Amino acid sequence: MNRVRGAGLVGLVLVIAWGLIALFGPMLAPYEVGAIVAPDVFERMGGAHLLGSDYLGRDVLSRLLNGARFTVGLSFGAALLASSSGAALALFSAISVRWVDETVSRLMDALISIPGKILALVIVAAFGSSMVLLLLIAAVSYMPGAFRIARSLAVNLNQMEYVQVARVRGEGRVHIAIFEILPNMIHPLLADFGLRFVFVVLLLSGLSFLGLGVQPPDADLGSLVRENISGLAEVAPAIIAPALAIATLTIGVNLLIDSLASGGRSVTDEA
Amino acid sequence: MILLLVAKRILIAFFTLLLVSLVVFSITSLLPGDAAQELLGQSATPEIVAELREQLGLNQPGHIRYLVWLKGLLSGDPGISMVSDMPVRDIIGQRLPKSLMLAGLTAAVSVPLALLIGILSAMYRDSRLDRSLNIVTLSMIAVPEFLVATIAVIVFAVQLRWLPSITIVSPDATFGELARAFAMPVMTLCFVVVAQMARMTRAAVINQLDSPYVEMAILKGARPTRIALRHAFPNAIGPVVNAIALSLSYLLGGAIIVETIFNYPGIASLMVNAVTSRDMPLLQACAMIFSGAYLMMVLVADIVAIVSNPKLRHR
Numbered sequence: 152m153n154r155v156r157g158a159g160l161v162g163l164v165l166v167i168a169w170g171l172i173a174l175f176g177p178m179l180a181p182y183e184v185g186a187i188v189a190p191d192v193f194e195r196m197g198g199a200h201l202l203g204s205d206y207l208g209r210d211v212l213s214r215l216l217n218g219a220r221f222t223v224g225l226s227f228g229a230a231l232l233a234s235s236s237g238a239a240l241a242l243f244s245a246i247s248v249r250w251v252d253e254t255v256s257r258l259m260d261a262l263i264s265i266p267g268k269i270l271a272l273v274i275v276a277a278f279g280s281s282m283v284l285l286l287l288i289a290a291v292s293y294m295p296g297a298f299r300i301a302r303s304l305a306v307n308l309n310q311m312e313y314v315q316v317a318r319v320r321g322e323g324r325v326h327i328a329i330f331e332i333l334p335n336m337i338h339p340l341l342a343d344f345g346l347r348f349v350f351v352v353l354l355l356s357g358l359s360f361l362g363l364g365v366q367p368p369d370a371d372l373g374s375l376v377r378e379n380i381s382g383l384a385e386v387a388p389a390i391i392a393p394a395l396a397i398a399t400l401t402i403g404v405n406l407l408i409d410s411l412a413s414g415g416r417s418v419t420d421e422a
Numbered sequence: 423m424i425l426l427l428v429a430k431r432i433l434i435a436f437f438t439l440l441l442v443s444l445v446v447f448s449i450t451s452l453l454p455g456d457a458a459q460e461l462l463g464q465s466a467t468p469e470i471v472a473e474l475r476e477q478l479g480l481n482q483p484g485h486i487r488y489l490v491w492l493k494g495l496l497s498g499d500p501g502i503s504m505v506s507d508m509p510v511r512d513i514i515g516q517r518l519p520k521s522l523m524l525a526g527l528t529a530a531v532s533v534p535l536a537l538l539i540g541i542l543s544a545m546y547r548d549s550r551l552d553r554s555l556n557i558v559t560l561s562m563i564a565v566p567e568f569l570v571a572t573i574a575v576i577v578f579a580v581q582l583r584w585l586p587s588i589t590i591v592s593p594d595a596t597f598g599e600l601a602r603a604f605a606m607p608v609m610t611l612c613f614v615v616v617a618q619m620a621r622m623t624r625a626a627v628i629n630q631l632d633s634p635y636v637e638m639a640i641l642k643g644a645r646p647t648r649i650a651l652r653h654a655f656p657n658a659i660g661p662v663v664n665a666i667a668l669s670l671s672y673l674l675g676g677a678i679i680v681e682t683i684f685n686y687p688g689i690a691s692l693m694v695n696a697v698t699s700r701d702m703p704l705l706q707a708c709a710m711i712f713s714g715a716y717l718m719m720v721l722v723a724d725i726v727a728i729v730s731n732p733k734l735r736h737r
Contacts, residue, residue: 158557260434261441264720268675269693269712276697276705277449353566357679360568361694376568386576394569401564409560 159410165403173223176216184217185209185368193379193387203388206379211389214375215396221371222397225282225355229289230348236290237297238340242328244298245305256302263295267354275363285364289351300343304336345408349401356397372397427728435721442713443495447488450702450709495710501703510707514689518711521681521688525673527604528611533666536616540623540662545650547628555620562617567679571610575683578606607684611676615669622665629661630654660730667723671716 172179181201182188189204196203202211244255262270274288308314309332317331358364359373370378375393382390482490494500500510539559543552578585585605630636631654639653655662674690681691693708695701 257438257441261438261445264438264442264717265445265709265713266671266675266716268678269709272678272693272697273446273449273705273709276700276702349564353564356566357568360566360679361682363694363697373566373568376572383572383575384580386580390572391576394566394572398561398565398569401566402561405560405564406557409556 158406162403162406162408162410165399166407169219169223169400169403172216172219173227176219180210180213180216182210182213184214193382193385193389196388202392205375205387205389206381211375211392214370215372215393218370218372218375218393219396219400221282221365221369222352222356222373223400225286225365225371226289226348226351229286229351229355230293230344232286232290233293233347233351234297234340234344237294237299238301238333238336240294241298241301241305242333244302245309245332246324246328255298259295259298262291263299267292267350268357271354271358272363275358280358280363280366282365282369285355285358289354292354293347293350297340297343297347301336301340304339305332308332308335342408342412345404349404352397352401424729428725431721431724431728435717439714439717442717443492443710444488446706446709446713447491448484450706451484451487451491491706495707500707500710503701503704505699505701505704510704513692513704514707514711517687517689517692520686521677521690524604524607524611524677524681524686524688525670527608528615528673529670531608532612532616532619532669535612536619536666536669537623537662539616539620541627541650541655543620544624544627544631544654545646547631552624559617559621562613563621565614567610567614567676568683570613571606571680571683574606574609607680607686610680610683611673614676615672618672619665619669622669623658623662626658626661626665627654630658633657660727663726663730664723667719667726671719674712674716 177184187208188210189200189208192204192206192208194200194204194208200210200212202215205211205214240255240259244252247255265273270292271288274284274291278284280288305328314327314331317327322331355364356371356373356376359371360377362377365371365374367374367378372393376390376397379387379389379393491501498511502508503510503513506513539555543555546552585602627650631650636649636654639649644653677688677690678694680686681688682694685691689708689711693705693712696705696708
């Protein structure tokens with residue numbers, strides 16, 4: 152069990168570190184985001200520029216610290232929107248009459264049948280890609296999944312005796328949904344939220360990597376990989392650093408969720 | 423009983439696909455913007471725009487346009503590409519086999535590998551091997567494809583100079599050339615798919631290993647390998663095939679990044695081009711192909727789950 156706890160700890164540290172970078176990154180950046188400060192493009196690591204310089208001679212570390220805010224912030228917002236609207240819709244659906252539940256569920260089935268990246272591409276083609284739109288796209292793409300999980304939780308809880316007691320007591324549907332069902336599904340929903348965050352990070356950085364996500368002059372971590380792709384042949388840190396940054400963020404969240412889930416189980420095992 | 427369930431499942435799949443077509447069409451066609459104006463640019467005279475509107479059928483109400491489009495889609499003619507002026511069917515016809523080949527190769531490599539990892543970690547559950555594999559696969563799932571692709575290019579194309587960094591497939595390539603060309607795209611795609619599939623396989627086999635009949639087999643002294651392969655695995659086939667189908671459906675999304683990076687002339691990079699050039703008929707057709715393929719994978723997974731469930735078989 153020690154090893155799992157160790158991996159979970161690594162995850163926790165990574166998540167906290169990225170949270171801090173997203174909050175304070177721009178303040179820590181040694182140079183201006185857009186300023187061309189290095190004499191040469193694709194400089195090596197070390198010296199005046201800790202992570203070297205990018206394809207225009209800008210400081211990679213500064214761009215990374217600023218880009219992380221977009222990746223983490225957008226993904227956090229989108230995942231929050233996806234999870235909360237999915238859960239709200241699931242609660243509404245679970246306490247509604249049968250045909251409303253059926254209709255909502257079928258519609259969500261249709262939405263979930265369009266792979267997230269494909270749906271995102273279709274929406275970007277139709278409406279372009281502004282920040283607000285990217286947030287909405289990611290939220291819409293991952294809302295059906297959140298709905299599906301929340302609904303199956305809500306339907307099960309709805310059968311529980313204490314919910315039936317509340318119903319016999321004469322509580323209204325809304326009261327039952329918010330005060331009887333919702334508090335008991337918060338924990339699995341939080342784990343699901345973490346997973347959705349990872350999916351959204353991968354989706355948004357994928358879009359930015361394709362040039363369809365965050366548009367210049369703003370740049371998230373995916374855009375940083377894209378704009379420095381010409382440094383690939385020189386193995387420039389400008390292309391590796393942002394790609395690794397995304398990986399450490401998503402791996403960190405994944406390890407943390409995994410250890411929380413199995414950690415909970417191991418406590419009861421030992422007791 | 424089983425036939426009825428399967429038939430019902432297929433019917434639901436068709437209905438879902440219809441809903442998907444409605445969603446895709448509504449997003450791409452019922453825009454505030456005007457496709458004709460968009461196509462001709464700002465300098466076009468109102469007369470020319472009106473003529474093109476007429477030609478594209480944009481003056482008809484939305485539901486009529488949807489029905490016309492759907493009819494075309496069903497009869498295998500999803501319209502004319504706005505950018506290249508070629509029938510969408512021909513463009514896709516050229517690209518689709520290449521994407522299917524990439525997907526097929528990836529499946530051929532990833533499935534056996536994932537089954538091996540999944541069964542091994544289920545057999546030695548909670549051992550050091552299992553826990554390390556857990557962390558490795560968990561991390562692999564979270565890595566963006568372009569990181570894997572970039573590192574692969576750096577290692578195999580830039581440093582070692584073993585493999586080409588762009589996938590060019592000429593019709594008269596030898597087997598060795600083909601293998602070299604496909605090595606990196608397939609490797610990148612396998613990376614994430616294998617991890618996902620292995621984790622689901624492990625869960626399915628462990629689910630079986632926990633059941634009483636396996637305990638019986640242990641008590642009568644069967645060896646772990648025999649228990650896993652002879653007793654548990656046949657019963658886990660349903661859930662495992664389910665896991666394979668669901669993981670392979672991920673290939674569709676992963677292919678978008680991989681085809682773009684390696685400049686592979688498949689249908690996913692075609693779709694990205696369609697997005698950049700706002701070629702709506704082409705985009706709609708690509709989106710429907712991807713969604714249809716995805717639905718088919720999920721359908722196969724569900725049907726295998728129904729058919730392999732002995733409780734349903736003997737009713």
